[in-house]
Amino acid sequence: MPLCKECKKFFPIKEDPNKGDCVQRVVDPRQAYYKAKPVGADMDASSCSSFEKK
Amino acid sequence: MAEPAKNNSVAELEKKQEWWWAAEKKRSKRLDYLRKGMWKKGAIGGLYPAGLQVDLEQAVLQTQKARELETSPDPFVVKQAKIFADYLDSKTIFITDHAQLVSYVGSLPNTINWNPTMATILNAEVINDPTVIPEPLDESLKVINEVIAYWSGKTDADRIMSQTDMADIMKILSGTIGWGIPLARGGYSGKDYEYIMSGKRAFEDVLAEIDKNLDEADASAHEPTANQEIIKLYEKMNNWEAYKIALEACIRHGQRYARLARIIAENYETDNKRKEELLQIADCCERVPAKTPRTLQESLQYDLFIQLFSRTEAVEGAWPARPDYYHGPYYEKDVNIDKRITKEEALDLAGEFLIRAAEVSQYKVKWVREGLQGIEGTWVWTLGGVNQHGDDACNGMTTALLQAARLVRVSNPTFGFRWHPKVKEEVLRECFECIRQGLGYPSMRNDPLLIANSMYWHGHPIEEARTWVHQACMSPCPTTKKGFQPMRMANATANCAKIIEYVFTSGFDPVVNMQIGAETPDAATFTDFEQVYDVWVIQMKTIFSILTRMINAARAYAPGLTPRPFLSAISERSVESGLDVMTPSLSRGNSWITAFTWVENADSLAAIKKLVFEEKKYTMAQLKKAITDDWQGHEEMRLDFVKNAPKWGNDDDYVDNIMLRCLRDCAIFGHELKDPMGNNWPILPENVSGNIHYANVVGALPSGRRRGDALYDGGISPGPGLDKKGPTAVLKSCGKIDHISDGRAFLLNQRLSPTQMAGEKGYSLWKAYMDTWYNLGLDHIQFNCVSDETLRSAQREPEKYQEVIVRVAGYSAHFVDISRKTQDNIIQRTVQGIG
Numbered sequence: 035m036p037l038c039k040e041c042k043k044f045f046p047i048k049e050d051p052n053k054g055d056c057v058q059r060v061v062d063p064r065q066a067y068y069k070a071k072p073v074g075a076d077m078d079a080s081s082c083s084s085f086e087k088k
Numbered sequence: 089m090a091e092p093a094k095n096n097s098v099a100e101l102e103k104k105q106e107w108w109w110a111a112e113k114k115r116s117k118r119l120d121y122l123r124k125g126m127w128k129k130g131a132i133g134g135l136y137p138a139g140l141q142v143d144l145e146q147a148v149l150q151t152q153k154a155r156e157l158e159t160s161p162d163p164f165v166v167k168q169a170k171i172f173a174d175y176l177d178s179k180t181i182f183i184t185d186h187a188q189l190v191s192y193v194g195s196l197p198n199t200i201n202w203n204p205t206m207a208t209i210l211n212a213e214v215i216n217d218p219t220v221i222p223e224p225l226d227e228s229l230k231v232i233n234e235v236i237a238y239w240s241g242k243t244d245a246d247r248i249m250s251q252t253d254m255a256d257i258m259k260i261l262s263g264t265i266g267w268g269i270p271l272a273r274g275g276y277s278g279k280d281y282e283y284i285m286s287g288k289r290a291f292e293d294v295l296a297e298i299d300k301n302l303d304e305a306d307a308s309a310h311e312p313t314a315n316q317e318i319i320k321l322y323e324k325m326n327n328w329e330a331y332k333i334a335l336e337a338c339i340r341h342g343q344r345y346a347r348l349a350r351i352i353a354e355n356y357e358t359d360n361k362r363k364e365e366l367l368q369i370a371d372c373c374e375r376v377p378a379k380t381p382r383t384l385q386e387s388l389q390y391d392l393f394i395q396l397f398s399r400t401e402a403v404e405g406a407w408p409a410r411p412d413y414y415h416g417p418y419y420e421k422d423v424n425i426d427k428r429i430t431k432e433e434a435l436d437l438a439g440e441f442l443i444r445a446a447e448v449s450q451y452k453v454k455w456v457r458e459g460l461q462g463i464e465g466t467w468v469w470t471l472g473g474v475n476q477h478g479d480d481a482c483n484g485m486t487t488a489l490l491q492a493a494r495l496v497r498v499s500n501p502t503f504g505f506r507w508h509p510k511v512k513e514e515v516l517r518e519c520f521e522c523i524r525q526g527l528g529y530p531s532m533r534n535d536p537l538l539i540a541n542s543m544y545w546h547g548h549p550i551e552e553a554r555t556w557v558h559q560a561c562m563s564p565c566p567t568t569k570k571g572f573q574p575m576r577m578a579n580a581t582a583n584c585a586k587i588i589e590y591v592f593t594s595g596f597d598p599v600v601n602m603q604i605g606a607e608t609p610d611a612a613t614f615t616d617f618e619q620v621y622d623v624w625v626i627q628m629k630t631i632f633s634i635l636t637r638m639i640n641a642a643r644a645y646a647p648g649l650t651p652r653p654f655l656s657a658i659s660e661r662s663v664e665s666g667l668d669v670m671t672p673s674l675s676r677g678n679s680w681i682t683a684f685t686w687v688e689n690a691d692s693l694a695a696i697k698k699l700v701f702e703e704k705k706y707t708m709a710q711l712k713k714a715i716t717d718d719w720q721g722h723e724e725m726r727l728d729f730v731k732n733a734p735k736w737g738n739d740d741d742y743v744d745n746i747m748l749r750c751l752r753d754c755a756i757f758g759h760e761l762k763d764p765m766g767n768n769w770p771i772l773p774e775n776v777s778g779n780i781h782y783a784n785v786v787g788a789l790p791s792g793r794r795r796g797d798a799l800y801d802g803g804i805s806p807g808p809g810l811d812k813k814g815p816t817a818v819l820k821s822c823g824k825i826d827h828i829s830d831g832r833a834f835l836l837n838q839r840l841s842p843t844q845m846a847g848e849k850g851y852s853l854w855k856a857y858m859d860t861w862y863n864l865g866l867d868h869i870q871f872n873c874v875s876d877e878t879l880r881s882a883q884r885e886p887e888k889y890q891e892v893i894v895r896v897a898g899y900s901a902h903f904v905d906i907s908r909k910t911q912d913n914i915i916q917r918t919v920q921g922i923g
Contacts, residue, residue, distance in 0.1 A: 045351050055344075057351050060182070063139065065125030065197060068356065069182040070348045 039075035042086040046075060058084055105842055107525040108497060108891035115495040116432070118186045119439045123496045125184065127198045129449035129464050130500065131457035132905045136200060141222040142214055142451055143199035146400075147235045149175050150205060155238065165668070169330035169653040171205075172401055173337030181344055183352060188365060189389055189440050190345045190373065191396045193448050202451040204235045206274050206403055207245035209261075210453050211236045220451075244271050244650040251649070252641045256634050260579055262600045263455060264785055265586050266635045267684065267778065268578030270642035272650040272670050276406035276466075276560040276576040277398060278678075281567035283660040285391065285414045290380045291335045297663055298328045298335075305666070324666025331657035338397050338654070339378045346373040384434060387418040388441045394658065395445070401654045403450045405460075405578060406560040407467035407501060410567065411441070413475075416483035423484060431488070438485070438492035446498040456578075458781045461910055462901030463500040466776065468558040472515065473506030473535050476551045480510040490518040494525055499893050499900045502529035504558045507862065508536055520854055523871050524845045528895030531870035532858065534827070538564050538867055541828045545758075545770045546571075546678050561899060562774050562803075562833045562868065565678045569660040573678040574652065574669045577639045580769070582631055583778065585685035585786040585799055588692045590627040591620060592712050592790075599785055606630040612709040617693075617701045620708075624693065625753050632681055632754075636761050636769050639679070644764045646670035677767030680832040681758070685782055685799045686773040687736050689750055691807065692790035694743035695733035715788045718795050730792035737806025739817035744824050747804075751830040758831075774835035775802020775897040780910045798913045802897040803835025803868070808916035815920035816860065823864030837897060839872045839919045857922045870895050872914065879903060879915050 038044045038056065046054040055070040079085045101110035112120060128137055153174040157167045180195035194201040200220060204211050214221075214232055221228045240246070248270065249257050260266045268275065283289070289297075305325050309318045346369070353366035368385070375382065376390035377397075391411070398404060422428045429437075449464050460466065471489060475481045493503065505519050519530050542553040542564050552571040556564035565573050586597070586605070595605025608623045647668035656662035656669040667674060699705050706714075706725065714722035734743040754771045761769040779799035787795045791807070800807045804822050811818050815838065822836055844850060861869055872895045882889035882903050892903040894914050903911060 045355075047347075055348065055351065057348065057355075059356070060196070062196075062198060064127055065121075065184050067182045067184040067197065068348065068352050069180055069196065070344070070351070071180045072178055072344075 036079045036082075036085055036087070037075065038073045038077040038079050040087055041079060041082075042088050043084060044073065044075070051075060056084075105526075107494070111495050111497055115439065116436050118436055119443075119495055121186045122184065122440055122443050123498075125197075126443055126447055126498075128902070128905070129200065129447065130460070130462040130901060130905055132462065133907050134454050134458045134461075136220050139198055140220055140449075141199050142217070142220040143194040143196070143201050144222065144228065144231055144235075145179055145195040146175055147202050147204040148231060149178050150203070151235050151238050154205075163326040165326055165330040165651045165653055166333065168651060169333035172654060173333050175400060176337045176341040176397070181348060183345070183348055183366075183369065187440065188369065188385060188437060189392055189444050190349075190369060191389075191392050191444075193396050193399045193450060197447065200449045200451050201399070203403055204239045205243055206271060207243050207269060208236075208240055209245065209269075210451065211239060211243070213453050214451060244273055245269055247649050248642050248645055251645055252638055256638050259602065259604045259634050260638060262597070262602055262604065264597050264600055265583050265604055265631050266579045267455065267459060267581040267583065270577040270579050270639045272575050272577070272642065272646035273402035273652060275404070275578045276408065277402055277404045277655065278408050278557075278559055278565050278572040278574060278576070279394070279398070279567065279655075280569060280572050280659040280661070281410065281414060281557075282555060283569060284394065284658040287380055287417065290390065291339055291377045292379055294657060294663055295332060295335055298332055298657075301663070301666060302328050327651070327653070327656065327662070327666050327668060330651070330653035331663065334654040335657050338393065341397075342373045342377050342393060346370040349373065381418060383428065384415060384418040384422045384437055387415045388437055391415070392441070392444055396448075397654055399448065399450060401652055402575075403452065405452070405456065405465040406558075406576075407445065407465065407469065408557045408559045408565060408567075410470045410555075410557045412471050412483060412486040412489055413473070413481055416485040419485040419488060420483060434484075434488050435492050435495070438488040439496045442489075442492055442496050442498050442501060445501045455781065459776050459778050460899070461777045461780070461896065461907055462905030463899055465500070466561045466899050467501035468504045468531070468561055468899065469501045470557040471503050471505050471530060472508075472511060473556070474508055474510070474539075474554050476554050478554065480508070480512070482511060482515045486515055487518050490522055490530070493522055493527060493529070497527065497891060497893065499902050499905075502527070502531070502900045504533050505530035506535040506538075506556075507532050507858070516855065517851060520851050523840075523854070523873055524842070524850060526842070526874045527893050528870065528872055528900035531868060532861070534862060534865070534867045537827055537865060538833065541832065541867065542566065544828050545832060546676060546767050548676060548678075559678070561776065562835055563678075563680050563772055564833070570674070570676045571678065572659075573675065574655055574659070575646075576679075577642060580635045580639050580679065581682040581684060581778075582635055583685055583782050583786065584631075584683045584773075585688045585782065585789060587624060587627045587631060588689045588789060589787050590631075591623045592715050593787075595627060595630065598787060612712045614708045617697045620696055621693065621749075624689070624750070628754060629757055632757060632761065632769070636679075636681065636763070640764050643670060643672060672764035675765055677763045677765030679763040679767060679769050680772045681769055683754075683771045683773040684775050684778040684802065685786065686802070687747075687800050687804060687807065688789055688791050688793065690736050690743055690747035691733070691810075693746050693750070694735075695729045695790045695792070697746070698733050698742070699729060711790060715790065718788045719792070726792050726794075729790060733791075735807060735810040736804075737811035737818045737821050738813040739820040744821050747821075748824060748830070751825060755830055770832040772832040772834075773803045774833070775800075776899060777896050777906065777910055778802070779897070780907060780913065783909065798909055801837050801913055801917060803837070805835065805837040805897075806918075808913060809918055811918050815857065815922050818920070819860055819864050819866065822866050827865055827867040833867050835897060836866060836869045837872070837895065837917060838869060839917045841919050841921060842873050842875050844921060845873055853922050872917065874903075876915055876919070879911065883908070883911060
């Protein structure tokens with residue numbers, strides 16, 4: 035089972051590596067941006083369409 | 089305004105008054121990217137534009153957290169703060185390419201934030217609005233249904249309304265006499281900027297003040313002699329605890345942006361200049377909101393954070409602000425003293441600040457969207473004016489914001505400019521340029537007069553009155569400890585055309601089949617004008633009373649039922665006292681009744697007086713029959729009432745004196761009505777686009793209007809095309825009103841010819857006109873300066889005229905974003921030739 039911490043887009047928090055941000059590049063019809071969502075390092079990423087193994 | 093030849097110079101485009109294309113060529117690449125990347129959020133014809141989605145993230149996160157806290161022993165206010173904090177810790181954040189400022193009320197740029205804790209009627213609209221529900225539809229509908237089911241009976245509106253009079257609620261929710269519901273977390277939220285934005289403190293400083301208060305309260309509660317007072321102390325300690333939770337979450341939220349900016353800089357960005365900018369964003373968000381700003385960028389970011397946090401806690405339909413006053417010192421330091429940034433770089437920041445505000449969107453019920461066509465809320469930012477000592481407060485940031493507005497040309501926020509005799513010529517020219525270039529703003533406000541008005545109606549001391557900002561479109565409100573109003577609840581917004589309509593229906597509303605007004609005698613039996621007028625006064629008092637007593641109740645219940653821990657935490661009176669910011673005893677009061685569709689009353693009464701009782705051409709029974717028939721079969725008679733009765737705005741004492749009489753009776757009643765702070769309820773005639781929203785709700789009127797016809801465009805503006813004696817006559821009519829004691833403020837729309845406003849001569853004409861306006865003692869005026877030809881072309885080929893802006897009433901909107909009826913109404917307004 036893939037975990038968030040195994041993904042390229044996962045950036046752990048130094049003080050608490052069990053938590054981190056999932057950072058993704060988005061290009062919508064008007065603008066481009068980076069978005070971040072808090073996730074747990076050991077969260078199940080098996081249903082995540084954005085998962086990219088490190 | 090159509091697509092220009094590619095090689096047209098800026099000068100050529102400006103000569104042809106193609107301001108949008110000129111702006112596009114003049115602004116920086118950064119501003120061009122951000123402006124074109126902006127998702128417009130204002131509803132078009134009541135519907136949100138294509139591509140937008142209601143944001144389910146806040147709804148889901150708040151519901152999850154509320155469920156989790158259900159069995160917690162925490163006091164209600166602490167639970168509220170924890171729900172707020174959890175959302176800020178968990179929500180999705182983003183940083184747009186080229187941006188220097190960050191934060192958004194929703195999760196993604198194209199989302200409309202949905203706060204499910206406010207009102208069941210709002211939640212019900214979400215599920216019935218398939219145009220904004222994100223795909224996959226079935227999954228989203230399931231989520232929305234779960235959220236709605238959870239909050240049903242638990243929202244602010246549910247809990248407040250259960251404490252108030254059911255008959256009043258039904259009358260208000262009928263949508264005939266009022267506009268909005270009385271909520272402490274939904275409306276126009278003022279801020280104590282003198283406490284939190286004056287550079288003396290930021291969130292860590294407030295936390296230190298709260299800790300000190302908590303320690304003292306804790307010590308007092310444990311005194312051997314402590315007795316009954318401990319109950320009050322416990323309540324305060326709970327509140328302070330909630331404030332701390334909210335502020336600490338805000339600081340963490342800023343740090344989340346700092347972290348994202350560093351991740352992008354260190355892992356993704358290849359351009360060195362952009363890397364530096366991202367690291368600058370990181371430094372900025374590590375600094376604010378925790379600590380006081382040091383630079384213009386930090387000051388603007390701090391302000392944005394405060395606005396967004398407040399909109400996380402509440403649904404805010406206005407944006408009371410004074411950005412030149414509070415950011416001006418940082419502009420001066422950065423640009424003129426330290427020279428850290430150039431004027432052009434400051435202009436980029438000012439322009440981006442406007443764009444960031446323009447993007448903000450929170451889901452609102454359809455009647456609000458219809459009343460505010462094309463925009464998200466009435467975000468009238470206040471510029472100019474005097475400082476607390478009475479000196480000119482204009483500064484470099486005033487000019488930067490006026491110039492930036494012409495470069496980014498957003499329709500919301502707009503500006504209201506506090507005009508006074510000490511304003512420098514160069515600043516007035518900047519205001520004029522914005523008006524001449526068709527922005528529809530700034531509206532011009534008579535600063536000395538409105539300061540006096542604030543002192544007269546609400547007893548604000550002069551130093552506090554001088555801090556005033558627009559709390560919504562029009563009404564001044566101080567930004568001080570006791571003077572600021574934490575929430576102006578929107579439902580004290582009277583559809584005043586109903587006053588004269590109810591004179592003829594004995595208070596029965598035929599549109600909703602309800603007795604809403606007072607049961608007065610049959611108008612057909614009236615034998616003189618005084619009987620008509622006396623009943624008019626009774627109906628006016630009845631409608632105003634229904635609206636204000638609901639708000640009075642909601643305000644009194646708010647501290648216990650719908651507290652605002654974040655807004656309290658940035659307000660001196662709450663940090664000091666430990667009481668919720670809505671607590672009536674802590675503030676002076678700044679209430680007003682917005683009077684939509686007002687002038688119809690004066691024109692109707694004048695027509696009755698002249699044609700029925702003086703000329704005796706018709707009886708009251710005939711007039712009542714014609715009105716009941718919606719003038720059908722009485723066209724000749726209708727035209728008599730339109731053409732041969734005196735109309736407001738022509739310097740005609742006959743009708744103008746009726747207007748004054750109506751206003752003065754409202755003013756007397758405004759002193760009798762009291763808000764929970766013991767202060768007055770003056771009226772404030774203005775309209776937003778309520779004249780269109782209410783067109784089908786208001787029946788036929790003695791002014792000759794039929795049901796369905798657009799109502800007048802509002803405030804004290806004459807009916808479109810009915811001001812036939814020129815601009816000075818309009819000003820003279822309006823100048824008969826005492827703009828201090830007759831009401832809180834009075835909106836006046838005027839249209840000017842773009843051709844006449846061209847060049848230096850245009851400025852001289854406008855300046856002379858404004859001097860007359862000032863000398864006659866009017867408090868407000870706003871201009872449309874777009875030709876009929878351009879507007880008609882925009883109706884024919886909207887795709888080519890996407891960026892034409894017009895002043896609607898109290899706000900500006902892109903012409904293509906308002907309904908056809910509103911468009912026609914604006915074109916029908918008289919173009920005043922001045923000079």
